[in-house]
Amino acid sequence: xxxxxxxxxxxxxxxxxxxxxxxxxxxxxxPSLETDIACTNISxxxxxQVRSYYQYAAKIAGDNRTEDDIxxxxxxxxxxxxxxxxxxxxxxxxxxxxxxLFDMYHYMFLQELQKSQDLTLSAIATKSIKEVSYxxxxxxxxxxxxxxGTEESHSRIKNSIDDLWTYTDxxxxxxxxxxxxxxxxxxxxxxxLKDTYYTKVSEILQEATLExxxxxxxxxxxxxxxxxxxxxxxxxxxxxxxxAYPNMEW
Amino acid sequence: xxxxxxxxxxxxxxxYKIMKKNWPLWEVFVRSKNGxxxxxxGSLHAVDAEMALENARDVYTRRNEGVSIWVxxxxxxxxxxxxxxxxLFEPAQDKVYRHPTFYNLPDEIKHM
Numbered sequence: 436x437x438x439x440x441x442x443x444x445x446x447x448x449x450x451x452x453x454x455x456x457x458x459x460x461x462x463x464x465x466p467s468l469e470t471d472i473a474c475t476n477i478s479x480x481x482x483x484q485v486r487s488y489y490q491y492a493a494k495i496a497g498d499n500r501t502e503d504d505i506x507x508x509x510x511x512x513x514x515x516x517x518x519x520x521x522x523x524x525x526x527x528x529x530x531x532x533x534x535x536l537f538d539m540y541h542y543m544f545l546q547e548l549q550k551s552q553d554l555t556l557s558a559i560a561t562k563s564i565k566e567v568s569y570x571x572x573x574x575x576x577x578x579x580x581x582x583x584g585t586e587e588s589h590s591r592i593k594n595s596i597d598d599l600w601t602y603t604d605x606x607x608x609x610x611x612x613x614x615x616x617x618x619x620x621x622x623x624x625x626x627x628l629k630d631t632y633y634t635k636v637s638e639i640l641q642e643a644t645l646e647x648x649x650x651x652x653x654x655x656x657x658x659x660x661x662x663x664x665x666x667x668x669x670x671x672x673x674x675x676x677x678x679a680y681p682n683m684e685w
Numbered sequence: 686x687x688x689x690x691x692x693x694x695x696x697x698x699x700x701y702k703i704m705k706k707n708w709p710l711w712e713v714f715v716r717s718k719n720g721x722x723x724x725x726x727g728s729l730h731a732v733d734a735e736m737a738l739e740n741a742r743d744v745y746t747r748r749n750e751g752v753s754i755w756v757x758x759x760x761x762x763x764x765x766x767x768x769x770x771x772x773l774f775e776p777a778q779d780k781v782y783r784h785p786t787f788y789n790l791p792d793e794i795k796h797m
Contacts, residue, residue, distance in 0.1 A: 467708070467730060468729070468730075468744075469729050469730060469731065469740035469743065469744055470740075472743050472744050472747070473739070473740065473743040476743050476747050569742075572739075573739060576735070576736070576739065579700075579701070580701045580703050580732075580736075581703070583699055583700040583701055584699055584700075584701045584702075584703040585699055585703065586697075586699075588703060589697075589699075644697070
Protein backbone atom coordinates (compact mmCIF):
# COMPACT_ATOMS: atom_id res chain seq x y z
CA UNK A 436 0.00 0.00 0.00
CA UNK A 437 2.78 2.39 0.98
CA UNK A 438 4.75 1.37 -2.05
CA UNK A 439 1.73 1.83 -4.30
CA UNK A 440 1.11 5.31 -2.92
CA UNK A 441 4.77 6.17 -3.52
CA UNK A 442 4.50 5.03 -7.11
CA UNK A 443 1.24 6.85 -7.53
CA UNK A 444 2.76 10.15 -6.38
CA UNK A 445 5.67 9.78 -8.80
CA UNK A 446 3.18 9.10 -11.58
CA UNK A 447 1.71 12.53 -10.99
CA UNK A 448 4.89 14.40 -10.17
CA UNK A 449 7.16 13.15 -12.95
CA UNK A 450 4.88 14.73 -15.56
CA UNK A 451 5.32 18.13 -13.96
CA UNK A 452 9.07 17.66 -13.50
CA UNK A 453 9.76 16.74 -17.10
CA UNK A 454 7.42 19.33 -18.57
CA UNK A 455 8.89 21.91 -16.19
CA UNK A 456 12.37 21.05 -17.43
CA UNK A 457 11.23 21.41 -21.05
CA UNK A 458 9.70 24.81 -20.35
CA UNK A 459 12.80 25.79 -18.39
CA UNK A 460 14.92 25.12 -21.46
CA UNK A 461 13.29 28.22 -22.93
CA UNK A 462 14.87 30.48 -20.35
CA UNK A 463 16.64 33.08 -22.46
CA UNK A 464 15.46 31.37 -25.66
CA UNK A 465 11.76 32.29 -25.83
CA PRO A 466 10.48 33.90 -29.02
CA SER A 467 10.03 37.24 -27.26
CA LEU A 468 10.95 38.59 -23.85
CA GLU A 469 7.33 38.34 -22.74
CA THR A 470 6.76 34.73 -23.83
CA ASP A 471 10.19 33.79 -22.49
CA ILE A 472 9.23 34.99 -19.02
CA ALA A 473 5.79 33.41 -19.31
CA CYS A 474 7.24 30.01 -20.17
CA THR A 475 9.82 30.10 -17.40
CA ASN A 476 7.12 31.21 -14.93
CA ILE A 477 5.14 28.16 -15.91
CA SER A 478 8.23 26.05 -15.48
CA UNK A 479 8.71 27.37 -11.95
CA UNK A 480 5.04 26.73 -11.12
CA UNK A 481 5.52 23.13 -12.18
CA UNK A 482 8.74 22.73 -10.18
CA UNK A 483 6.95 24.15 -7.15
CA GLN A 484 4.28 21.50 -7.48
CA VAL A 485 6.90 18.82 -8.01
CA ARG A 486 8.63 19.72 -4.76
CA SER A 487 5.43 19.24 -2.78
CA TYR A 488 4.85 15.85 -4.37
CA TYR A 489 8.43 14.61 -3.97
CA GLN A 490 8.65 15.83 -0.38
CA TYR A 491 5.54 13.84 0.34
CA ALA A 492 6.89 10.83 -1.56
CA ALA A 493 10.16 11.01 0.40
CA LYS A 494 8.15 11.01 3.63
CA ILE A 495 6.16 7.99 2.47
CA ALA A 496 9.36 6.13 1.50
CA GLY A 497 10.54 6.69 5.06
CA ASP A 498 14.22 6.03 4.39
CA ASN A 499 16.82 8.76 4.06
CA ARG A 500 15.69 9.65 0.57
CA THR A 501 15.11 13.36 -0.09
CA GLU A 502 13.06 15.20 -2.68
CA ASP A 503 16.29 15.93 -4.57
CA ASP A 504 17.28 12.26 -4.68
CA ILE A 505 13.91 11.43 -6.19
CA UNK A 506 14.16 14.21 -8.74
CA UNK A 507 17.80 13.86 -9.72
CA UNK A 508 19.09 10.39 -9.07
CA UNK A 509 16.74 8.00 -10.80
CA UNK A 510 17.58 6.27 -14.06
CA UNK A 511 15.60 6.83 -17.22
CA UNK A 512 13.50 3.68 -16.82
CA UNK A 513 12.50 4.77 -13.33
CA UNK A 514 10.76 7.92 -14.54
CA UNK A 515 7.09 7.31 -15.16
CA UNK A 516 6.03 10.51 -16.92
CA UNK A 517 3.84 10.25 -20.01
CA UNK A 518 5.59 10.42 -23.39
CA UNK A 519 3.81 13.66 -24.27
CA UNK A 520 5.69 15.86 -21.80
CA UNK A 521 9.18 14.71 -22.82
CA UNK A 522 8.74 15.64 -26.49
CA UNK A 523 11.28 18.27 -27.57
CA UNK A 524 10.85 22.01 -28.08
CA UNK A 525 10.80 21.76 -31.87
CA UNK A 526 9.35 25.25 -32.34
CA UNK A 527 6.98 27.53 -30.46
CA UNK A 528 3.96 25.80 -32.01
CA UNK A 529 5.14 22.43 -30.66
CA UNK A 530 5.80 23.95 -27.27
CA UNK A 531 2.31 25.40 -27.05
CA UNK A 532 0.61 22.32 -28.52
CA UNK A 533 2.38 20.03 -26.06
CA UNK A 534 1.53 22.34 -23.23
CA UNK A 535 -2.10 22.71 -24.22
CA LEU A 536 -2.64 18.96 -24.65
CA PHE A 537 -1.15 18.39 -21.21
CA ASP A 538 -2.75 21.40 -19.48
CA MET A 539 -6.25 20.34 -20.37
CA TYR A 540 -5.59 16.93 -18.83
CA HIS A 541 -3.70 18.40 -15.88
CA TYR A 542 -6.52 20.78 -15.02
CA MET A 543 -9.18 18.06 -15.17
CA PHE A 544 -6.97 15.70 -13.19
CA LEU A 545 -6.34 18.19 -10.39
CA GLN A 546 -10.05 18.98 -10.18
CA GLU A 547 -10.61 15.33 -9.31
CA LEU A 548 -7.51 14.99 -7.13
CA GLN A 549 -8.93 17.70 -4.88
CA LYS A 550 -11.53 15.14 -3.82
CA SER A 551 -8.86 12.58 -2.84
CA GLN A 552 -9.13 10.84 0.54
CA ASP A 553 -5.44 11.59 0.95
CA LEU A 554 -5.42 15.04 2.51
CA THR A 555 -1.87 15.90 1.43
CA LEU A 556 -2.61 15.12 -2.20
CA SER A 557 -5.90 17.00 -2.13
CA ALA A 558 -4.15 20.01 -0.55
CA ILE A 559 -1.45 20.01 -3.23
CA ALA A 560 -4.16 19.75 -5.89
CA THR A 561 -6.07 22.68 -4.45
CA LYS A 562 -2.96 24.81 -4.41
CA SER A 563 -1.81 23.78 -7.89
CA ILE A 564 -5.09 24.11 -9.72
CA LYS A 565 -4.97 27.91 -9.71
CA GLU A 566 -1.60 27.81 -11.40
CA VAL A 567 -2.70 25.21 -13.88
CA SER A 568 -5.89 27.03 -14.79
CA TYR A 569 -3.66 29.94 -15.82
CA UNK A 570 -1.40 27.58 -17.80
CA UNK A 571 -4.44 26.27 -19.62
CA UNK A 572 -5.66 29.75 -20.34
CA UNK A 573 -2.24 30.77 -21.65
CA UNK A 574 -1.76 27.75 -23.91
CA UNK A 575 -5.38 27.73 -25.18
CA UNK A 576 -4.98 31.36 -26.06
CA UNK A 577 -1.85 30.60 -28.07
CA UNK A 578 -3.49 27.65 -29.83
CA UNK A 579 -6.18 30.04 -31.05
CA UNK A 580 -3.72 32.77 -31.97
CA UNK A 581 -1.47 30.45 -33.91
CA UNK A 582 -4.31 28.52 -35.52
CA UNK A 583 -6.11 31.66 -36.53
CA GLY A 584 -3.05 33.84 -36.99
CA THR A 585 -1.27 33.52 -40.32
CA GLU A 586 -0.80 30.85 -42.95
CA GLU A 587 2.60 30.06 -41.50
CA SER A 588 1.45 29.82 -37.90
CA HIS A 589 -1.64 27.85 -38.93
CA SER A 590 0.38 25.20 -40.71
CA ARG A 591 2.92 24.97 -37.88
CA ILE A 592 0.37 24.54 -35.12
CA LYS A 593 -1.56 22.09 -37.28
CA ASN A 594 1.58 19.97 -37.73
CA SER A 595 2.39 20.01 -34.06
CA ILE A 596 -1.12 19.04 -32.97
CA ASP A 597 -1.13 16.26 -35.57
CA ASP A 598 2.27 15.00 -34.41
CA LEU A 599 1.60 15.16 -30.68
CA TRP A 600 -1.91 13.74 -30.90
CA THR A 601 -0.50 10.21 -30.82
CA TYR A 602 0.68 10.79 -27.23
CA THR A 603 -2.66 11.93 -25.82
CA ASP A 604 -4.31 8.56 -25.24
CA UNK A 605 -1.65 7.49 -22.74
CA UNK A 606 -2.84 10.19 -20.35
CA UNK A 607 -5.90 8.04 -19.68
CA UNK A 608 -4.20 4.70 -19.01
CA UNK A 609 -4.27 3.27 -15.49
CA UNK A 610 -1.13 1.68 -14.06
CA UNK A 611 -1.31 -1.01 -11.40
CA UNK A 612 -0.52 1.56 -8.73
CA UNK A 613 -3.24 3.82 -10.14
CA UNK A 614 -5.82 1.04 -9.86
CA UNK A 615 -4.96 0.34 -6.24
CA UNK A 616 -5.15 4.04 -5.40
CA UNK A 617 -8.45 4.51 -7.22
CA UNK A 618 -9.91 1.68 -5.15
CA UNK A 619 -8.62 3.33 -1.98
CA UNK A 620 -10.37 6.58 -2.88
CA UNK A 621 -6.97 8.25 -3.09
CA UNK A 622 -6.35 8.20 -6.82
CA UNK A 623 -8.21 9.64 -9.78
CA UNK A 624 -9.81 7.29 -12.27
CA UNK A 625 -8.40 8.99 -15.35
CA UNK A 626 -10.30 6.73 -17.74
CA UNK A 627 -13.41 8.70 -16.78
CA LEU A 628 -11.82 11.98 -17.88
CA LYS A 629 -11.13 10.84 -21.42
CA ASP A 630 -14.36 11.76 -23.22
CA THR A 631 -14.63 15.19 -21.64
CA TYR A 632 -10.96 15.79 -22.43
CA TYR A 633 -11.35 15.15 -26.14
CA THR A 634 -14.56 17.20 -26.26
CA LYS A 635 -12.92 20.18 -24.60
CA VAL A 636 -9.75 19.94 -26.66
CA SER A 637 -11.82 19.73 -29.83
CA GLU A 638 -13.74 22.87 -28.88
CA ILE A 639 -10.53 24.89 -28.60
CA LEU A 640 -9.13 23.40 -31.82
CA GLN A 641 -12.29 24.34 -33.68
CA GLU A 642 -12.12 27.85 -32.31
CA ALA A 643 -8.54 27.91 -33.58
CA THR A 644 -9.85 26.87 -37.04
CA LEU A 645 -7.91 23.61 -36.72
CA GLU A 646 -9.16 20.18 -37.57
CA UNK A 647 -9.30 17.57 -34.87
CA UNK A 648 -6.88 14.81 -35.89
CA UNK A 649 -8.64 11.60 -36.84
CA UNK A 650 -5.72 9.27 -36.18
CA UNK A 651 -6.52 6.45 -33.81
CA UNK A 652 -2.95 5.20 -33.54
CA UNK A 653 -1.56 6.01 -30.13
CA UNK A 654 1.83 5.65 -28.45
CA UNK A 655 2.26 4.49 -24.89
CA UNK A 656 4.96 3.32 -22.52
CA UNK A 657 6.00 6.33 -20.47
CA UNK A 658 3.96 5.28 -17.48
CA UNK A 659 5.87 1.97 -17.51
CA UNK A 660 9.22 3.70 -17.85
CA UNK A 661 9.62 2.94 -21.56
CA UNK A 662 10.41 6.32 -23.04
CA UNK A 663 11.09 7.95 -26.38
CA UNK A 664 14.72 8.71 -27.22
CA UNK A 665 14.25 12.31 -26.06
CA UNK A 666 14.07 11.66 -22.34
CA UNK A 667 17.67 10.50 -21.98
CA UNK A 668 19.03 13.79 -23.30
CA UNK A 669 16.69 15.75 -21.08
CA UNK A 670 17.80 13.81 -18.00
CA UNK A 671 21.45 14.23 -18.92
CA UNK A 672 21.00 17.97 -18.62
CA UNK A 673 18.68 17.81 -15.62
CA UNK A 674 20.95 15.52 -13.64
CA UNK A 675 24.31 16.85 -14.75
CA UNK A 676 25.22 18.75 -11.59
CA UNK A 677 24.23 15.98 -9.17
CA UNK A 678 26.06 13.38 -11.24
CA ALA A 679 29.20 15.46 -11.72
CA TYR A 680 29.28 16.79 -8.16
CA PRO A 681 27.38 14.31 -5.97
CA ASN A 682 25.56 15.84 -3.01
CA MET A 683 26.34 19.32 -4.22
CA GLU A 684 24.25 22.04 -2.58
CA TRP A 685 23.91 25.78 -2.88
CA UNK B 686 0.13 20.19 -48.68
CA UNK B 687 -2.60 19.34 -51.25
CA UNK B 688 -3.32 22.02 -53.82
CA UNK B 689 -6.96 22.62 -52.86
CA UNK B 690 -5.95 23.11 -49.31
CA UNK B 691 -3.49 25.79 -50.30
CA UNK B 692 -6.11 27.64 -52.27
CA UNK B 693 -8.49 27.57 -49.36
CA UNK B 694 -5.79 28.97 -47.08
CA UNK B 695 -5.22 31.91 -49.41
CA UNK B 696 -8.83 32.95 -49.02
CA UNK B 697 -8.90 32.35 -45.32
CA UNK B 698 -9.41 35.42 -43.18
CA UNK B 699 -7.25 35.26 -40.08
CA UNK B 700 -8.51 36.67 -36.84
CA TYR B 701 -5.28 37.50 -35.02
CA LYS B 702 -2.47 39.74 -36.19
CA ILE B 703 0.46 37.85 -34.73
CA MET B 704 2.62 38.19 -37.82
CA LYS B 705 3.64 41.82 -37.52
CA LYS B 706 7.37 41.97 -37.03
CA ASN B 707 7.08 44.54 -34.29
CA TRP B 708 4.25 44.08 -31.87
CA PRO B 709 2.84 47.36 -30.56
CA LEU B 710 4.05 48.73 -27.25
CA TRP B 711 1.79 48.80 -24.20
CA GLU B 712 2.13 50.64 -20.90
CA VAL B 713 1.41 48.62 -17.79
CA PHE B 714 -0.17 49.97 -14.61
CA VAL B 715 -0.38 47.81 -11.52
CA ARG B 716 -2.37 48.27 -8.32
CA SER B 717 -0.14 46.73 -5.70
CA LYS B 718 -2.71 46.62 -2.91
CA ASN B 719 -6.44 47.24 -2.65
CA GLY B 720 -6.98 50.86 -1.75
CA UNK B 721 -3.84 52.07 -3.52
CA UNK B 722 -3.84 53.59 -6.98
CA UNK B 723 -2.55 51.88 -10.12
CA UNK B 724 1.05 52.89 -10.74
CA UNK B 725 3.06 52.79 -13.92
CA UNK B 726 5.26 49.69 -13.79
CA GLY B 727 6.77 49.59 -17.25
CA SER B 728 5.99 48.60 -20.78
CA LEU B 729 5.90 45.52 -22.97
CA HIS B 730 4.98 44.26 -26.43
CA ALA B 731 1.77 42.44 -27.33
CA VAL B 732 -0.51 42.14 -30.35
CA ASP B 733 -3.70 43.01 -28.52
CA ALA B 734 -5.07 44.00 -25.13
CA GLU B 735 -5.73 40.46 -23.99
CA MET B 736 -2.19 39.36 -24.70
CA ALA B 737 -0.87 42.53 -23.12
CA LEU B 738 -2.70 41.66 -19.89
CA GLU B 739 -1.31 38.13 -19.84
CA ASN B 740 2.19 39.33 -20.60
CA ALA B 741 1.91 41.98 -17.92
CA ARG B 742 0.83 39.37 -15.43
CA ASP B 743 3.92 37.33 -16.23
CA VAL B 744 6.43 40.13 -16.55
CA TYR B 745 5.35 42.46 -13.75
CA THR B 746 3.35 40.53 -11.13
CA ARG B 747 5.16 37.20 -10.85
CA ARG B 748 6.72 38.24 -7.55
CA ASN B 749 3.38 39.01 -6.00
CA GLU B 750 3.44 42.71 -6.84
CA GLY B 751 -0.17 43.24 -7.74
CA VAL B 752 -3.90 42.74 -7.34
CA SER B 753 -5.03 44.51 -10.50
CA ILE B 754 -3.53 45.40 -13.87
CA TRP B 755 -4.35 48.04 -16.45
CA VAL B 756 -2.78 48.10 -19.89
CA UNK B 757 -3.02 50.82 -22.49
CA UNK B 758 -1.40 50.98 -25.87
CA UNK B 759 1.44 53.46 -25.65
CA UNK B 760 0.31 55.36 -28.74
CA UNK B 761 -2.82 56.44 -26.88
CA UNK B 762 -0.78 58.35 -24.35
CA UNK B 763 -0.22 62.03 -25.07
CA UNK B 764 3.00 63.23 -23.53
CA UNK B 765 4.15 66.74 -22.79
CA UNK B 766 7.01 68.04 -24.87
CA UNK B 767 10.25 68.32 -22.89
CA UNK B 768 11.06 71.49 -24.85
CA UNK B 769 8.14 73.15 -23.15
CA UNK B 770 9.32 72.26 -19.66
CA UNK B 771 10.24 75.86 -18.97
CA UNK B 772 6.82 77.30 -19.46
CA LEU B 773 4.99 74.24 -18.13
CA PHE B 774 6.80 73.42 -14.92
CA GLU B 775 9.28 76.07 -13.86
CA PRO B 776 6.70 78.64 -12.79
CA ALA B 777 5.54 76.21 -10.11
CA GLN B 778 8.96 75.96 -8.49
CA ASP B 779 8.72 79.06 -6.33
CA LYS B 780 5.09 78.72 -5.21
CA VAL B 781 5.33 76.76 -1.97
CA TYR B 782 1.99 78.17 -0.88
CA ARG B 783 0.34 75.80 -3.35
CA HIS B 784 1.38 72.84 -1.22
CA PRO B 785 -1.08 71.79 1.47
CA THR B 786 1.81 71.40 3.92
CA PHE B 787 0.50 74.13 6.19
CA TYR B 788 -2.28 71.92 7.53
CA ASN B 789 -1.88 69.52 10.43
CA LEU B 790 -3.03 66.07 9.38
CA PRO B 791 -4.33 63.56 11.93
CA ASP B 792 -2.02 60.52 12.20
CA GLU B 793 -4.77 58.11 11.14
CA ILE B 794 -4.82 59.46 7.60
CA LYS B 795 -2.45 57.46 5.46
CA HIS B 796 -1.25 57.72 1.88
CA MET B 797 -1.35 61.50 1.67
